[in-house]
Amino acid sequence: MKKILIIAAVVVVLAIIIIANLSSGKDATEVQTEKVFRADITSKVTGNGKIYPVSEVDISAKVSGEILAINANEGDTVKVGQVLVRLDDQQYQAMLDRAKSSILGARAQMKLAKTELERTKELFQKKLVSQADLDISQANYDNYESQYYQAEANLKEAQDALDKTVLRAPIDGVVIRKNKEKGEMALGSQFQADMIMGIADLSRMEARVEVNENDIINVSLNDSSSVEIDAFQDTTFRGMVTEISHSASTVAAGTIEEVTNYEVRILLLDKVPSFRPGMSATADIRTKTVKNALNIPIQSLTAREREKLEKAEGVETTPAQREQEEQAENPKLKKEKKENEMVEVVFVVEGDVAKMREVKIGISDENYYQVLHGVNEGDEVITGPFKVLSRTLKDGELVKVKNKEKGFVRED
Numbered sequence: 001m002k003k004i005l006i007i008a009a010v011v012v013v014l015a016i017i018i019i020a021n022l023s024s025g026k027d028a029t030e031v032q033t034e035k036v037f038r039a040d041i042t043s044k045v046t047g048n049g050k051i052y053p054v055s056e057v058d059i060s061a062k063v064s065g066e067i068l069a070i071n072a073n074e075g076d077t078v079k080v081g082q083v084l085v086r087l088d089d090q091q092y093q094a095m096l097d098r099a100k101s102s103i104l105g106a107r108a109q110m111k112l113a114k115t116e117l118e119r120t121k122e123l124f125q126k127k128l129v130s131q132a133d134l135d136i137s138q139a140n141y142d143n144y145e146s147q148y149y150q151a152e153a154n155l156k157e158a159q160d161a162l163d164k165t166v167l168r169a170p171i172d173g174v175v176i177r178k179n180k181e182k183g184e185m186a187l188g189s190q191f192q193a194d195m196i197m198g199i200a201d202l203s204r205m206e207a208r209v210e211v212n213e214n215d216i217i218n219v220s221l222n223d224s225s226s227v228e229i230d231a232f233q234d235t236t237f238r239g240m241v242t243e244i245s246h247s248a249s250t251v252a253a254g255t256i257e258e259v260t261n262y263e264v265r266i267l268l269l270d271k272v273p274s275f276r277p278g279m280s281a282t283a284d285i286r287t288k289t290v291k292n293a294l295n296i297p298i299q300s301l302t303a304r305e306r307e308k309l310e311k312a313e314g315v316e317t318t319p320a321q322r323e324q325e326e327q328a329e330n331p332k333l334k335k336e337k338k339e340n341e342m343v344e345v346v347f348v349v350e351g352d353v354a355k356m357r358e359v360k361i362g363i364s365d366e367n368y369y370q371v372l373h374g375v376n377e378g379d380e381v382i383t384g385p386f387k388v389l390s391r392t393l394k395d396g397e398l399v400k401v402k403n404k405e406k407g408f409v410r411e412d
Contacts, residue, residue: 028400029393032384033349034297036377041370042289043363045219047209047264051229051279053200054267057171059084060193061186063092063164067196074178078169078199085167085196087186092162099155106148113141164188173199176277200277205268207239207281210249210261218287219244225266230280232272239266241285288363293370296346296359300381301369302390304356306341346375347382347393349401354382356395 065087072084120137123129177198180186187194207227211219225239243265251259266283268275344361347354359374375381382389382399393399 028352028398029354029388030385030402031349031354031382031388031393031399032403033380033401034300034383034403036371036375036379036381037295038292038377039295040289040291041293041295041363041365041368043218043287044365045211045215045285045287047211047283047285049207049209049263049281049283050277051205051268051275051281052208052277053173053176053202054204054206055171055173055201056176056277057173057199058193058195059167059169059197059199060195061085061087061164061167061188063087063161063186063188065089065092065165065186065188067180067182067184067186070178070180070182070196072175072178072197074175074197076175077173078175079172080169082169083166084169085186087165087167089162089165092158092165096155096158096162099151099158103148103151103155106144106151110141110144110148113137113144117141167196169199171199171201173201176200176202202275202277203271205275205277206242207266207268207283209264209266209281209283211264211285213248213260213262216244216262216264219264219285220287223285223287225283225285227266227268227281227283229275231276237272238269239283240269241265242267290363290370293362294372294375294377295368296361296371296375296381297383298364298367298369299386300346300383300389301344301359301361302346303342304345306343347389347395348375349380349382349399352398352400354393354395354397354399 067085068088069086070084071082071086072078078084117137117140120129120134124131124134175197178196180196186196207225219241221241221244223241225241227237227239229235229237241264245263248260248262251257251261264283264285266285343358345356345358347356349355357374360372362370362372364370380401382393
């Protein structure tokens with residue numbers, strides 16, 4: 001009888017062990033994982049904008065007149081000094097002729113006044129004229145000399161106005177727009193441009209992109225960049241940051257959708273003849289690179305309350321802390337504590353158990369974070385499922401690794 005009881009007890013124990021194993025296998029949470037590894041990591045800042053020429057000049061008339069000829073059309077290549085536009089110059093030629101006539105008369109009067117002044121000086125030395133006579137002769141000469149210089153200035157002004165009836169190309173480039181035609185009036189002004197055409201050097205192009213205020217502090221001059229242009233599918237162009245704006249542009253100011261951006265100019269190092277001003281572009285600016293950094297997948301990082309992390313690590317609480325925990329039963333206090341005590345963690349698989357570890361991260365790229373401390377190379381971190389990792393997974397929970405086969409290759 002005793003032997004039968006012993007055998008029965010053994011059977012019961014074995015049954016309990018088998019049931020426990022079956023239950024534990026059933027209760028284990030299925031997760032996906034990836035190992036921590038070392039590799040170079042580069043952080044990037046993304047901006048959207050358009051392509052523009054580095055050098056672009058608007059051709060406007062500085063004097064008014066009818067357009068007699070336009071010697072270039074949109075798309076034509078022009079050279080420095082090439083005549084682009086001729087205006088009606090008749091009135092300006094007449095002004096020049098009058099200025100030349102005036103200067104001849106002023107020169108003759110000044111010469112006569114100078115001769116009179118010299119004669120008066122001789123007579124004054126011989127005491128044949130008074131000081132008053134000498135002063136009058138000197139004043140006459142100064143007056144005619146002033147008139148001569150004024151006539152000379154009028155001549156230069158008339159010549160300058162005549163020269164401005166011919167508009168020449170200030171740079172080598174391509175005519176990218178033409179706003180007027182032969183026979184129209186050019187409303188010349190020194191203060192308000194009346195553009196006739198625009199010229200751009202299409203051999204040097206730049207991307208002008210908007211970068212968010214939270215990212216602009218990471219961008220520096222000469223940072224390298226990759227630029228994608230919508231018109232050139234599956235092609236990336238090399239670029240370099242040449243200018244960072246110090247003034248902000250704000251969209252939807254005063255609303256909850258308000259966005260503050262700063263313009264960044266990126267010189268395109270690759271030359272493509274078919275670039276056109278105004279093409280849409282997206283730039284990835286490389287702001288920092290860390291060599292041989294510890295890498296974890298972005299999706300493996302989550303957050304938990306520090307209180308749970310400390311309990312998981314076996315940190316004993318003081319009576320004061322326990323009293324604070326009791327007070328935290330108040331929903332409002334508990335909410336505040338939760339918001340203020342969140343820490344970044346990852347879950348590392350040790351055997352069949354998920355272990356929660358606090359980590360400190362550095363820079364990141366599209367897929368990975370740099371880890372400063374908290375995990376080691378070769379550790380197996382949990383990357384999903386998202387709902388389990390972000391909400392329900394607990395320290396010490398049984399897990400079952402079930403990684404899907406994927407041909408993922410990391411891009412450095």
